[in-house]
Amino acid sequence: MLIDERSCVGCGECLKYCPMRAISLEGETAKVDQDLCAECGVCARLGVCLEDAFVVPPELPWPRSIRSIFSDPLTEFEATGVTGRGTEEMKTNDVTERYKPGWVGVCVDVGRPNVGCRLRDIDTLARAIALLGVEFETLNPVSYLMESKSMGALMKEVLDERVVSGIIEFTIPVEKVVEVVQALKAVEGEVDTVFSVGVISRVVDGDIPARRHLESAGMSVAPNGKTNVGMGR
Amino acid sequence: MSMTHTLHRKRGPGEAPGDYIVFCMAAQKRNSEGASGKLVAMLDVLAAGAPCNVGDDNRGGILTGLTLEEIRAKAGDKAYMAGVYTSLDQVKAVLVKLKELDTGMSVVVTGDFQEVFEVVRSAGLEPHTINMSLGIFGKRELLPREPVLQITTMCGHSMVCPDHVEHVMDLVRKSKMTAGEAARDLAKPCTCAMFNPDRAESIISQECVGRNRECS
Numbered sequence: 001m002l003i004d005e006r007s008c009v010g011c012g013e014c015l016k017y018c019p020m021r022a023i024s025l026e027g028e029t030a031k032v033d034q035d036l037c038a039e040c041g042v043c044a045r046l047g048v049c050l051e052d053a054f055v056v057p058p059e060l061p062w063p064r065s066i067r068s069i070f071s072d073p074l075t076e077f078e079a080t081g082v083t084g085r086g087t088e089e090m091k092t093n094d095v096t097e098r099y100k101p102g103w104v105g106v107c108v109d110v111g112r113p114n115v116g117c118r119l120r121d122i123d124t125l126a127r128a129i130a131l132l133g134v135e136f137e138t139l140n141p142v143s144y145l146m147e148s149k150s151m152g153a154l155m156k157e158v159l160d161e162r163v164v165s166g167i168i169e170f171t172i173p174v175e176k177v178v179e180v181v182q183a184l185k186a187v188e189g190e191v192d193t194v195f196s197v198g199v200i201s202r203v204v205d206g207d208i209p210a211r212r213h214l215e216s217a218g219m220s221v222a223p224n225g226k227t228n229v230g231m232g233r
Numbered sequence: 234m235s236m237t238h239t240l241h242r243k244r245g246p247g248e249a250p251g252d253y254i255v256f257c258m259a260a261q262k263r264n265s266e267g268a269s270g271k272l273v274a275m276l277d278v279l280a281a282g283a284p285c286n287v288g289d290d291n292r293g294g295i296l297t298g299l300t301l302e303e304i305r306a307k308a309g310d311k312a313y314m315a316g317v318y319t320s321l322d323q324v325k326a327v328l329v330k331l332k333e334l335d336t337g338m339s340v341v342v343t344g345d346f347q348e349v350f351e352v353v354r355s356a357g358l359e360p361h362t363i364n365m366s367l368g369i370f371g372k373r374e375l376l377p378r379e380p381v382l383q384i385t386t387m388c389g390h391s392m393v394c395p396d397h398v399e400h401v402m403d404l405v406r407k408s409k410m411t412a413g414e415a416a417r418d419l420a421k422p423c424t425c426a427m428f429n430p431d432r433a434e435s436i437i438s439q440e441c442v443g444r445n446r447e448c449s
């Protein structure tokens with residue numbers, strides 16, 4: 001995002017709306033720190049600037065274009081055909097059967113909540129996960145940026161790009177779920193951000209095997225989450 | 234949109250449930266062709282269930298400046314229709330009507346698993362797949378303080394900023410804004426229309442006014 005310095009009156013009204021704290025006042029003008037800006041578009045979309053000083057770049061060059069894909073919820077990722085950072089994951093599992101009994105999906109939401117991240121952080125976590133021999137979800141922007149799925153390694157030219165968040169998605173046999181969480185805990189100190197972890201499981205005759213595995217290992221699961229109610233076909 | 238946007242809604246210690254989202258979508262390239270009409274019909278069911286927020290994740294909602302008519306008109310086959318509710322009775326009534334509508338589109342409910350499972354079964358349905366949150370890892374010292382986090386995590390895309398929350402809380406403390414006005418102001422950046430303004434109002438009231446307005 002850019003600011004037209006001739007239009008900006010330096011009121012500072014826009015500063016509090018930036019998720020990345022990329023906007024600051026320099027004298028009489030607001031400035032966008034291009035390194036911090038994740039191109040989420042919220043500043044322009046909200047219409048808080050009475051002078052209409054925000055300038056949306058017509059087209060972002062590669063690899064900066066990645067920022068918008070990961071950060072602007074209204075930007076569509078061509079490979080998946082949907083907006084946003086991940087996939088339909090379990091939301092349409094009653095139709096797609098992407099997650100079958102005996103398997104679980106894991107979503108590692110890097111940079112979330114409210115911190116943001118560099119793709120370098122995603123690379124660090126994906127490499128740790130790859131050592132467990134997981135199957136990365138193909139139709140996902142993070143997987144699309146991997147130069148080696150077996151190593152979980154992202155393309156070098158994207159590592160410094162800053163985004164609001166990115167999701168590493170993969171499937172594993174249900175009995176490996178505890179091992180995966182332990183692997184993530186082992187490297188959590190190596191990233192300069194936060195990450196939220198979600199585990200997707202089929203409900204089999206009322207039973208949730210993945211939850212049993214996690215709780216028996218002393219891992220707590222939030223009481224609230226998402227339930228696909230099986231209406232799709 | 235695809236992601237885990239309603240998964241990691243942070244609850245306060247001892248906070249009563251009262252935050253439920255029902256959303257409806259097609260599976261792309263599976264049953265999405267020509268789905269827009271079905272999704273609009275589902276939107277109408279969601280909107281008739283007295284939601285505190287409703288919209289299309291891809292376009293915005295009633296709290297981001299769109300009218301229901303505009304949401305209907307803009308809906309495509311990739312629409313994610315969402316309604317936010319504060320009671321299980323509302324959720325049950327919506328699920329029963331969606332079941333009667335029988336569009337074949339997928340429906341997901343976010344909320345407490347125990348409560349949601351009961352409601353789903355009472356509506357004659359059966360939980361198929363769940364997504365569980367294991368919480369937040371990494372540099373947790375970078376996170377905003379707890380009451381702010383409870384509000385910001387209602388927008389999974391992080392479009393609702395901690396600085397914005399602190400700003401409106403400050404205005405409420407100075408009696409320059411009501412908690413309800415603050416909550417609706419915070420809902421504006423949340424294009425997925427899954428932000429719960431009633432819950433936000435309650436959290437802000439508790440934080441700034443010292444009283445907890447019961448959601449109804």
